[in-house]
Amino acid sequence: MEVFLALADELHFGRTAERLRLSQAAVSQTLRKLERRIGAPLFERTSRRVVPTPVGKQLHDDLAPAWAAVGRAEADAVAYARGVAGTLTIGFLGASQGELTPRVIAAFRSGHPGTEVRMREVHLGDPFGALRDGTVDLLLTRLPVAEPDLTVGPVVLSEPRMLAVASDHPFARRDSVRMDDLARDVSFSARGPAPSYWWDAQIPPVTPSGLAVRRERPAETLQEMMTLVASGEGIAPVPRSVCCAYAYEAVAYVPIEDAPPSDVALVWRTAAETARIRAFLDATLETLRTTTPAH
Structure with a gap:
């Protein structure tokens, strides 16, 4: 055979x-x-x-x-x-690890003490590169993911979107904004091989009413993008968890009324699925079953 x-x-x-x-x-x-x-x-x-x-x-x-x-x-x-022994490296994008991940890791370690879990941040400009080159085994990343060689697992976090602006920006004085307001200032584009559909879902090229968004500032990492926002060089729609992970005095976060939620899921390379990955997925599903995810 x-x-x-x-x-x-x-x-x-x-x-x-x-x-x-x-x-x-x-x-x-x-x-x-x-x-x-x-x-x-x-x-x-x-x-x-x-x-x-x-x-x-x-x-x-x-x-x-x-x-x-x-x-x-x-x-x-x-x-x-071997007790699923070895090392499991989990990549995460910016603040995508959320509040649930530490609980999942704790549950996984409890059941598999012989496995070492490592966390590694990946870049906005190339969200799937570390997964494909084997640097990470699993990836916590923002959806959508529509790659033929990757499998999308359970959603571990769903949260509203905020607009990050410099603290002296006119939007910072508002209680909320709408997606159409993105067309009123410069936003960001990806520096790197990020799929266009993925980047369009994070920072859309047009607003719901068809206004063009000026994505003129390239950014490779979330840290870089937030630094540019703080210096007044652009505005950016971001998930709510970024507000805590990047709590800069020079940045204000304003709720976006009509933005769809941002979902985070576990993703892995289909051909590289292992027992360790499946054991971590089992721990994730069990934690999701017994925990109300953050929204």
């Missing part, structure tokens, strides 16, 4: 043999044995190409998920035999 699936991926006997560290003869012999068991050819083979037959394609579609499940089950058995 492993030889068949590898050949279906590679479509080349030589590459399949190299990948599995077998001889080409062993790959051919194994495939012939499987075809005799099935009772039909699984690949059309010529001197120029190798392509699955209809039977081979059907077998691949049915077998690949089951084989992946076998691999995960084996990895789980090894990990749990």
